[in-house]
Each structure stands twice: as structure tokens, then as C-alpha cells.
Amino acid sequence: MATAARRGPYFCGIDAAMDVVAGKWKSLILWELHHHGTRRFAELRRGLPGVSEKMMIQHLREMEEDGLVHREVYREVPPKVEYSLTEHGVSLNAALASLGEWGSERMRRIGAEKIVADSDTTARR
Template identity: 85%
Template sequence: MAVSARRGPYFCGIDAAMDVVAGKWKSLILWELHHHGTRRFAELRRGLPGVSEKMLVQHLREMEEDGLAHREVYREVPPKVEYSLTEHGISLNAALAPLGSWGTERIRRIGADKVSVDDDATVRR
């Protein structure tokens, strides 16, 4: 497993954790892979409305480098590539779960709209 080139010094554990999940899309990619399992690139893109191809590629590469995501390339025509969470990614997702619960409560408390994504990646507001 590759280890990130980003290495402290860190002020505290939150600093080190935020270094790994920095960026709008990484925690959402973690969520998508956790809830839907192994996904191909196009499936991830459909499940994350608003992410650009460039940002998704960049974040997936960084997540692979940080040992959070695994990229499996199948030697077939056309080429097939799938992404899944590693044990490290699964543990980070579990650590983020209370933050997600806090955010859900915040949505309710402030009366904000919540976007819902169906299993077939249809966005509903």
C-alpha cells in the first residue's frame, strides 16, 4: 500500500485527519464507496452530482496514495477499473460517521434542504 507524501508536522490528530480528508469530495467519495461498495469511475461520478471529472480523478489518486481507496485494473477490452475502500478507508469512514450525524441534525435544526440520491444515482431535492 502506498503511503502519502504528506507528512506533518501536525499540531494534533484532527490536523492529521483533515490532511487526509481535505477537499470537498473526499468524504463524499468515502460515503459513496461505503454505501454502494465497489464502483467504477462513471458510477462514482453519477453518485456525486457536481463533481468534475478532473476533481474526481485527483481525489481518487490522493485517496489511493493515502491508502484509503484501492484501484483495481482489469486487463480486458475495453479496460475496466474499479474503486473500493481499503481497511484504512473503512476505519476513516467509521470515524466520520458521528460528524455526518451532527451534520444531519444541523440540516434539521436550520431547516435546510437536503439533497437525496436514489440507488440509481437520481438526484432528488
């Protein structure tokens, strides 16, 4: 289960929620796991162009501590590790959906849509 908060005390629910999703890649990791299911580390990185290995590792560890992501280690050679969303992660992703819709509308309004060859990537931004 989740460990104690990395900071606090919290002043409101938004404050507590932002503590969990703070960082450029966390919400995108949630999206990737929600839309593609269980993923290995390299699969997650391929789905998130631009994220460094160090940042991916850091965010996944924090998300695991916060109870959003489950890390399954298979004892085999070569070692295999898979990441999936917990129920808590699924519920946070659902809460972020309306924020994503708001962001998509903002992108359209200000003409800031990023043209990406992969239509699946475009759909999430």
C-alpha cells in the first residue's frame, strides 16, 4: 500500500492530488498503462518519447510507493519486470480524464496541437 506522503500537511484535496501526479511524466505513464495495459519498462519508454531512463525509474518508484502502479518481478533469466495500474491508479486516471479533455480543448483554442505521425500518440495529448 502507499507509504506516507512525500510532503504535507495538505491544505485541500487538489494539493494532495497534485503531490501524487507532480512531474511531467506521471500522468502520461498513467495514460500509457491505462490504454495499453500491463507494460514492460522498455515498452513504457517507447510509448513516451523524450523521457529519460532515470526519470522513468524515479517516477515509477514514486508511483509504486503511492499505490498507483504495481510492479511485478518474474524470477527468470533474463529478469522480467512488468508494470500495471492498481485500482487506485485506475481511479486517478479516471479523475484525470476531464483534465485531459480540458487540455485538448485548450490546445485547439490556442492552436497548439502538436502534429505527431502516430495518431495514437496524438489522441492522448
